[in-house]
Amino acid sequence: MLRNIPQTTNQFLIKQLPKATAFIDLDYKIALASDKWAEELNLEIRNIIHKNIHDLLQPVSDKWNENLRACFNGKFPDSCVERYLDFDSRIKWLEWTHIPWYDENENIVGAIVQTEDITDRINREQKTEKLEFILKETIEIGKIGNWEYDQLQDKLNCCSMVRTITEVDDDYEFTLDNAVNFYKLGYSRNTISMAIYTAMEKKRPWNERLQIITAKGREKWVNVSGKPLYNNGIYVGLVGIIQDITDYVLTEQKTKNSEHLLRTLINNLPVHIYIKDTESRKLLVNKPELEFCGIAHENDLIGKDDFAIFDKITAQKFREEDLEVMISQNPMLNKEIYLNHPDGTTATYLSSKIPLKGINGETNGLVGITMNISEMKQKEKELRKLISITSLQNKKLVNFAHIVSHNLRSHSANFSMLLDFLTTEENEQERIKIVKMLTDASNKLMETLHNLNEIVAINTESTLDKKSVNLNEGINKVLGDLADVLNKNRATVITEIPKNAQVNVIPNYLESILFHIVTNAIKYKKPDIDPIIRFGLTYIQNYTVLSIEDNGLGIDMKKFGNKLFGMYKTFHGNQDARGLGLYIVKNKIEAMEGKINAKSQIGVGTTFNLYFNEDN
Amino acid sequence: MVFIVDDDPITVFGIKKMLGSVADCKNILEFPDGEKAIEQIKQIILKKQELPDIIFLDINMPIMDGWEFLEEFVNLPITKTVNINIVTSSIDQNDKDKWENFKSVTHHPIIFNSKPILRKEIEEITNAVAS
Numbered sequence: 001m002l003r004n005i006p007q008t009t010n011q012f013l014i015k016q017l018p019k020a021t022a023f024i025d026l027d028y029k030i031a032l033a034s035d036k037w038a039e040e041l042n043l044e045i046r047n048i049i050h051k052n053i054h055d056l057l058q059p060v061s062d063k064w065n066e067n068l069r070a071c072f073n074g075k076f077p078d079s080c081v082e083r084y085l086d087f088d089s090r091i092k093w094l095e096w097t098h099i100p101w102y103d104e105n106e107n108i109v110g111a112i113v114q115t116e117d118i119t120d121r122i123n124r125e126q127k128t129e130k131l132e133f134i135l136k137e138t139i140e141i142g143k144i145g146n147w148e149y150d151q152l153q154d155k156l157n158c159c160s161m162v163r164t165i166t167e168v169d170d171d172y173e174f175t176l177d178n179a180v181n182f183y184k185l186g187y188s189r190n191t192i193s194m195a196i197y198t199a200m201e202k203k204r205p206w207n208e209r210l211q212i213i214t215a216k217g218r219e220k221w222v223n224v225s226g227k228p229l230y231n232n233g234i235y236v237g238l239v240g241i242i243q244d245i246t247d248y249v250l251t252e253q254k255t256k257n258s259e260h261l262l263r264t265l266i267n268n269l270p271v272h273i274y275i276k277d278t279e280s281r282k283l284l285v286n287k288p289e290l291e292f293c294g295i296a297h298e299n300d301l302i303g304k305d306d307f308a309i310f311d312k313i314t315a316q317k318f319r320e321e322d323l324e325v326m327i328s329q330n331p332m333l334n335k336e337i338y339l340n341h342p343d344g345t346t347a348t349y350l351s352s353k354i355p356l357k358g359i360n361g362e363t364n365g366l367v368g369i370t371m372n373i374s375e376m377k378q379k380e381k382e383l384r385k386l387i388s389i390t391s392l393q394n395k396k397l398v399n400f401a402h403i404v405s406h407n408l409r410s411h412s413a414n415f416s417m418l419l420d421f422l423t424t425e426e427n428e429q430e431r432i433k434i435v436k437m438l439t440d441a442s443n444k445l446m447e448t449l450h451n452l453n454e455i456v457a458i459n460t461e462s463t464l465d466k467k468s469v470n471l472n473e474g475i476n477k478v479l480g481d482l483a484d485v486l487n488k489n490r491a492t493v494i495t496e497i498p499k500n501a502q503v504n505v506i507p508n509y510l511e512s513i514l515f516h517i518v519t520n521a522i523k524y525k526k527p528d529i530d531p532i533i534r535f536g537l538t539y540i541q542n543y544t545v546l547s548i549e550d551n552g553l554g555i556d557m558k559k560f561g562n563k564l565f566g567m568y569k570t571f572h573g574n575q576d577a578r579g580l581g582l583y584i585v586k587n588k589i590e591a592m593e594g595k596i597n598a599k600s601q602i603g604v605g606t607t608f609n610l611y612f613n614e615d616n
Numbered sequence: 617m618v619f620i621v622d623d624d625p626i627t628v629f630g631i632k633k634m635l636g637s638v639a640d641c642k643n644i645l646e647f648p649d650g651e652k653a654i655e656q657i658k659q660i661i662l663k664k665q666e667l668p669d670i671i672f673l674d675i676n677m678p679i680m681d682g683w684e685f686l687e688e689f690v691n692l693p694i695t696k697t698v699n700i701n702i703v704t705s706s707i708d709q710n711d712k713d714k715w716e717n718f719k720s721v722t723h724h725p726i727i728f729n730s731k732p733i734l735r736k737e738i739e740e741i742t743n744a745v746a747s
Contacts, residue, residue: 402708406676410705413731414626420732421633437626560679 015045020117023101025110026072028052040094040115042086053113058085067098071111074100081118093122143244149176149237165222165244167214184211184219192224199228200235209245221249272370275356278363280305280322292370294342314339325353326363336373347374404452411445451580458509458587466592469510471501471546475535478514482522489522491531501537503544503612509588514548516581517608521550524606543594543611554602564598617643617666621653621685622674627703627731631672634738649677650685657692667696670741675704675711683714690722700726701741703733 011032014021020037022030030048038045041057048056053068060082067077079097086092095118101110138144145161156174163170166182176196183189188210195206205227212220226240266273272289274282281303285293293309295301306315325332331354340346350371356364418438425431472495479486479493486493503510518533525531534549555564565586589596593613600606618635622628628646635644645668647653653671660667675682682702689700702715707730715728729737 406706406708409707410624410676410731413705413733414624414630417630417732418626420735421630437629441626 020115022053022113022115023110024053024068024113025101026108028054028068030056031110037115040117042088058087060084064096067096068111068113071098071100072108074108076100081122091119092117093119144241145243146239146241147174147179148239151235151237162242165214165220165242166212167216167218169215172215182212182214184213188212195226196238199226199238203228203230203235209249220244220246222246270371272368272372274368275365276305276322276368277365278326280319283365289370292372321351321353322366325355325366329355329357329363331355347372348377349373400455407448407452408445411441411448414441451584455584455587458584458591466504466506468502469505469507471497471503471537471544472499474503474505474507474510475514478511478518481515482518485519485522489525489531491522491525491533494532494534497535497537497546501544503546504614505592505612506588509592513585513588513610516585517548520581521548521552521606524550524552526551526553526603540611542613542615544614546610546612547607548610549605549607551605554604554606555598555600556602557598557600561598565596617645617668617670619645619647619653619656619668619671621647621650621671621677621682622703623648623677624674627674627733630733631703631738634733634735635742650680650682654680654685654688657689661692661694667694667698670699670701672701672703675702675706686718686726690718690724694724698724699741699744700724702726702728703731704729705731 014023014032015035017034018036020034020040022033022037025031029050029052031050033045033048035045037043038048043056054060061080063080064082067080070077077098079095081093081095084092084094095116097114097116099112099114100108101112103109139146139159139161143161143165145159145163145165147156147158147162149156154175156176156179158174160170162174163172180189180192180196183192191208191210195208198204199206205225207223207225209221209223212222214220221244223243223245224240225242226238228235229237229239266286267288269286270288272292273284273286274289275284277283282301282305283303285298285301290296290298290301293301295309301309306318309315310318321332321335331352333352334350335352337349337351338346339349350373352369354367354369356366358364415438418434418441422431422434422438425434475495475497485491521533522531529551532551534547536547536549538545538547557564565582586596589610589612593615595611596608597611598606598608620628620631622631632644632646645656647656650673657667659665673682673685682704686700704711712728715726719726727741
């Protein structure tokens with residue numbers, strides 16, 4: 001029994017044990033303990049003897065107690081590792097070993113408890129475990145394999161990931177040569193050969209992005225790096241890693257391709273495209289938009305708002321549009337806008353703004369599409385003009401056809417009637433009368449045909465070149481031709497036209513028009529008043545306007561205004577009026593792209609205004 | 617009484633000649649345009665004299681054409697039935713439409729004849745009036 005052991009000697013020996021050891025009797029009391037034990041458990045050595053172990057220690061596990069009781073029963077339980085919180089609240093990992101305590105008679109008198117602080121070991125183990133896990137995951141997820149080349153044995157050791165990447169069987173034996181042959185012929189193989197050579201000769205590490213062909217014939221992109229290993233300055237081999245980056249490269253290429261496609265597309269679309277942020281600053285622009293803004297380099301436009309490009313009023317207008325679109329989240333579609341360019345031209349655009357929404361439905365900015373439709377507008381205008389000309393021509397043509405058919409029918413009807421009379425008429429006097437009428441009718445038909453021919457000529461030869469003619473000279477020539485008539489009627493002509501006034505006309509037409517109007521003024525003079533003819537000149541828009549005023553009979557414009565320039569219309573009951581003169585005048589001035597109108601009052605006189613087109 | 621409103625002397629001559637051969641018409645008045653004819657008719661109404669039985673009317677005339685004449689004529693307060701004979705060389709559908717239109721707004725019978733006018737037609741016209 002313990003009591004039989006010389007207490008002091010035992011106590012002294014045990015106190016000095018290098019391992020933390022305590023002797024616990026069957027009453028759970030500490031019989032003896034090494035100083036190390038007290039120290040390990042952070043206890044005061046003097047106060048522990050004969051104290052109950054459970055009072056001394058922080059709570060221990062059931063397993064611990066089981067082990068202790070097992071010792072009391074003569075068993076040797078396995079050591080147990082326990083997380084232990086000491087009195088200073090420090091976490092420790094302790095390994096407890098319980099063994100039975102026998103006296104010299106081999107009776108169990110208690111248990112010997114050894115305690116070892118294995119906190120450091122546990123921490124290291126955990127750290128290693130963590131590192132191993134991280135490494136494993138990194139290799140798996142990153143598809144990174146490592147390899148090592150031992151020059152002495154000429155052996156290339158590769159991890160399993162290298163086998164996965166190169167798609168070789170587990171028993172495949174790598175050598176430096178066959179490893180190099182995995183690289184794609186050309187750039188990749190040349191680069192890796194060069195890198196290995198430089199590493200061996202010049203101690204230089206490498207890191208390259210290359211292509212390999214796997215054992216199964218698949219093409220892969222890898223990132224391969226390596227560095228030479230030295231032992232006491234002597235080259236002994238290489239170490240490195242190889243990473244499968246095929247997915248990454250392909251994704252990158254795909255992204256690049258997509259971006260290239262997008263760029264090519266938006267740069268070559270015939271519309272301006274831009275993306276703006278919520279502050280209306282441009283984030284992306286295509287080429288046409290750059291040109292539209294008059295800026296050479298994209299970088300000079302990115303990040304700028306409209307105030308940096310347009311005048312303040314325009315920019316403010318655009319900003320308000322942007323805000324409206326971004327706040328309402330309703331797109332603005334095909335709004336017609338007009339812009340004055342610095343070079344003085346005005347252009348019409350169709351502008352659309354579409355809000356850009358984020359994943360959560362918030363507005364991130366907008367996409368803008370602008371299209372220059374000036375040309376279309378111009379074409380539309382031209383088309384309208386053409387349609388109006390065509391419909392006018394068509395109207396003229398129908399009118400003309402109608403008149404021609406009517407005229408010719410009327411003559412032929414007369415012929416047929418007169419001939420019918422002639423065949424049955426027996427009275428000689430009457431026969432002579434009918435024959436005379438036939439002759440008259442024939443002459444009239446000839447004249448009609450001549451007139452119609454003249455009108456057709458005007459309408460078909462309208463492409464004749466116009467010339468600049470001095471207006472005074474033109475008028476004087478006509479007045480000269482009519483001198484006899486004017487003198488005979490004691491007519492006064494007043495010409496109030498600047499000496500150098502020029503008009504763009506077909507000279508023959510000008511003369512014939514003036515001839516008709518002056519002749520009319522004489523023909524329809526008041527019987528008892530000498531005629532006065534007054535020429536005047538004004539300019540209205542693109543027209544030079546020649547007015548010819550007389551003091552003649554005048555025409556009832558209410559009645560005849562709309563027929564004045566019609567064919568075969570006469571207004572004064574004058575016997576030699578052919579009703580054709582003004583129709584021809586109108587056709588001639590229209591052939592020169594001008595126009596004519598008249599003002600008149602019965603008993604006062606008539607004024608004709610000739611509009612000469614000065615365009616071109 | 618017969619009015620001939622036509623600016624073409626040959627047509628006037630023809631109508632007169634045919635009238636002379638088919639009927640005994642002493643009273644034939646000629647007018648070179650619609651205005652002169654309508655003035656005469658207004659005078660007749662004012663003076664309460666005898667209105668014509670037949671009017672031969674040309675369409676294309678200076679100053680006042682046939683349609684303008686009709687426009688005024690159908691609005692005049694005339695209770696007598698006046699036979700209007702349009703004599704024209706026109707074969708224009710527009711003119712035919714106008715004729716149809718005038719027919720529907722007046723109690724005066726209106727006939728549309730295309731030139732050349734035939735003796736047979738003049739006969740029918742005068743016979744119709746006589747009966």
